[in-house]
Amino acid sequence: xxxxxxxxxxxxxxxxxxxxxxxxxxxxxxxxxxxxxxxxxxxxxxxxxxxxxxxxxxxxxxxxxxxxxxxxxxxxxxxxxxxxxxxxxxxxxxxxxxxxxxxxxxxxxxxxxxxxxxxxxxxxxxxxxxxxxxxxxxxxxxxxxxxxxxxxxxxxxxxxxxxxxxxxxxxxxxxxxxxxxxxxxxxxxxxxxxxxxxxxxxxxxxxxxxxxxxxxxxxxxxxxxxxxxxxxxxxxxxxxxxxxxxxxxxxxxxxxxxxxxxxxxxxxxxxxxxxxxxxxxxxxxxxxxxxxxxxxxxxxxxxxxxxxxxxxxxxxxxxxxxxxxxxxxxxxxxxxxxxxxxxxxxxxxxxxxxxxxxxxxxxxxxxxxxxxxxxxxxxxxxxxxxxxxxxxx
Numbered sequence: 001x002x003x004x005x006x007x008x009x010x011x012x013x014x015x016x017x018x019x020x021x022x023x024x025x026x027x028x029x030x031x032x033x034x035x036x037x038x039x040x041x042x043x044x045x046x047x048x049x050x051x052x053x054x055x056x057x058x059x060x061x062x063x064x065x066x067x068x069x070x071x072x073x074x075x076x077x078x079x080x081x082x083x084x085x086x087x088x089x090x091x092x093x094x095x096x097x098x099x100x101x102x103x104x105x106x107x108x109x110x111x112x113x114x115x116x117x118x119x120x121x122x123x124x125x126x127x128x129x130x131x132x133x134x135x136x137x138x139x140x141x142x143x144x145x146x147x148x149x150x151x152x153x154x155x156x157x158x159x160x161x162x163x164x165x166x167x168x169x170x171x172x173x174x175x176x177x178x179x180x181x182x183x184x185x186x187x188x189x190x191x192x193x194x195x196x197x198x199x200x201x202x203x204x205x206x207x208x209x210x211x212x213x214x215x216x217x218x219x220x221x222x223x224x225x226x227x228x229x230x231x232x233x234x235x236x237x238x239x240x241x242x243x244x245x246x247x248x249x250x251x252x253x254x255x256x257x258x259x260x261x262x263x264x265x266x267x268x269x270x271x272x273x274x275x276x277x278x279x280x281x282x283x284x285x286x287x288x289x290x291x292x293x294x295x296x297x298x299x300x301x302x303x304x305x306x307x308x309x310x311x312x313x314x315x316x317x318x319x320x321x322x323x324x325x326x327x328x329x330x331x332x333x334x335x336x337x338x339x340x341x342x343x344x345x346x347x348x349x350x351x352x353x354x355x356x357x358x359x360x361x362x363x364x365x366x367x368x369x370x371x372x373x374x375x376x377x378x379x380x381x382x383x384x385x386x387x388x389x390x391x392x393x
Contacts, residue, residue, distance in 0.1 A: 002119045005131045007177035008112045011075055012135030014166040015105050017143030018082055019047060021163065022098075024148025024242055025156045026224050027235070032156065033091040037225055038345040040091075043098055044221050048338035050099035055106025055331035059324050067111050068178045072171055074104035074111075079167030086160035106334065109133075110327025113311060115178070123261060125315070126308045130257025133307055137253045141246025145239040148224075152235065194324075201317040202325055204375040208368050209310045209332035210339065212272055215279055215365030216303045217340030218347070219357050220245075223296070226354045231292045241296055248300020256305035260312050265376050268309040272369040275302040279362035286355055307333075313375075340364070 022029070022043050030040040062070045081101025088094035109132075116132045117125040143166070147159040196202070219226070227233045227241060259267035278298045285291035311329055318325030340361070347353070347360050 004119055004178045005116055005128060007174045008071075008116055008132040009135030009138075010173040011071065011108060011112065011170045012132055013139045013143060014075070014135075014163065014170040015078055015108060016136035016139030017147060017166060018078070018085075018101055018160075018163045019105065020139060020144045020220075021147035021151075021159055022047075023221060023223055024144055024238060025151040025159060026222075027228075028151050028156045029094070033094065035091050036349075037222075038349045041221050041341050041345045043095060044217070044341040045338040046095045047098045047102040047105075048217075048334035048336075048341065050102025051105040051334035052331040052338070054103035055110060055327040055334075056324065058103060058107040059110055059327040062107065062111075063323065066180070067115055068174070068180050070111055071108060071115075071174055071178065074108040075167055075171045075174065077101070077104040078108070079164050079171070082160050082164040082167060086157045086164065102334070106327050106330040109330040110325075111323055113315070113326045113330075114323050117315065126260035126264075126312045127257040129311050130253050130308045133253050133304070133311075134250060137246065137249035137304055139246075141243060141250060144246065145242045148239045148242060152239070196318050197325055197328065199317055199319075200378065201375060202314055204371055204378070205310065205314040205317060206329060206332040208268070208272075208313070208371045208375065209329055210336040211368030211371060212275065212306055212310065212365055213303075213333050213336030213368075214340040214343065215275065215336075215361040215363075215368070216299070217337040218344040218361035218364060219279065219282075219299070219340075220303075221337075221341040221344050222348060222354060222357060225348075226286070226357065227292070227296075230286050230354050231289055232287075233289065241293055244293060244297045245300040248297040248302075249304040252301035252303060252305035253307060255301070257308040259305070260309040264309060264312060264316070265372075265379070268306070268313060268372055269369065269376070271302070271305040271309060272365060272372055275306060276362050276365045276369060278302040279358050279365060283356070283358035283362075286358070 026037060026040050029043070030037050078101055081097055084097035084100060085094060088097050112132055113129050116128040120128040147162065150159045150162060224238050227238055228235060233241065256267065256271055259270070278295065282295040282299065285295055311326065314325045314329040343360065343364070344357055347357055
């Protein structure tokens with residue numbers, strides 16, 4: 001695989017760390033800034049909404065710029081945002097700083113996914129996407145547990161300083177390895193891009209992404225209090241368990257890429273179905289420490305096995321509007337994150353509590369699977385109509 005893919009993965013590592021690390025710091029941030037755990041959980045929702053808004057706006061605004069320049073500028077925004085997070089004097093400023101950081105996220109992954117797929121042969125595009133997203137999974141494997149450890153021993157602000165330093169390193173790697181002229185070429189009009197995004201198959205793909213990942217984040221946002229208050233682990237055990245989750249993410253991401261390269265729609269349906277099963281069964285084992293750790297790892301595998309097929313579906317259906325569609329799908333992932341974090345907060349604060357999160361999450365992801373089945377039915381219908389038209393001709 002081209003070295004530029006690993007440069008993109010380095011940027012994904014930094015962005016993934018800052019997105020997910022707050023889950024391992026939730027209790028420390030809540031205590032230090034004197035807010036509830038549910039309110040602290042809105043730091044995840046605020047970040048996700050920042051991605052959702054920033055992805056289409058920045059993608060359109062930068063569509064005529066060289067893609068390497070865009071990637072470097074986005075990493076600069078990311079780094080500055082994390083510095084503001086580290087310096088935040090109160091909850092409101094921290095939330096605003098998280099939103100600023102998030103603005104770069106969707107466009108970086110959207111533009112990066114298009115660059116990644118253009119670097120390889122057509123039959124390896126999903127694998128190329130999975131390699132770039134490996135940076136995101138390694139962030140969960142190493143960055144998030146390390147950030148949680150830093151927060152526990154040196155305060156949560158030290159974690160954001162460390163992430164800002166990662167951003168600087170990622171900028172240097174991208175500057176060195178991504179070809180300066182890669183991705184240059186014909187740009188289609190914004191009107192044509194928006195018309196392509198209005199394709200029902202693209203819209204259904206975005207909806208699949210929102211609902212599928214809302215289920216993941218209904219659970220993952222509150223993984224720290226779930227492990228400590230329901231399963232009975234000490235705070236020091238959270239980082240090693242998150243490490244296991246990260247290993248699962250890497251395995252699932254690479255597996256999802258290989259499956260999607262072979263048969264896209266079956267891979268999409270299968271990965272969503274497995275994710276529903278893992279979430280559903282996990283609710284029955286939360287009081288068993290060994291089984292809980294096992295299912296945290298399985299949740300990582302199932303969650304990120306869905307990413308390459310979901311991203312590739314949108315890229316395939318968007319045709320010439322791939323940059324915007326790719327960025328919008330990253331925004332859809334994060335809208336799902338925000339929805340899941342909000343829904344989880346409602347379940348914790350006003351509903352049946354932490355122990356019920358996985359069952360609620362399974363129902364949310366089930367709705368994503370139903371949308372995928374609808375999309376398959378539409379696609380099969382279009383193929384039948386095309387075949388009939390061909391026979392008549």
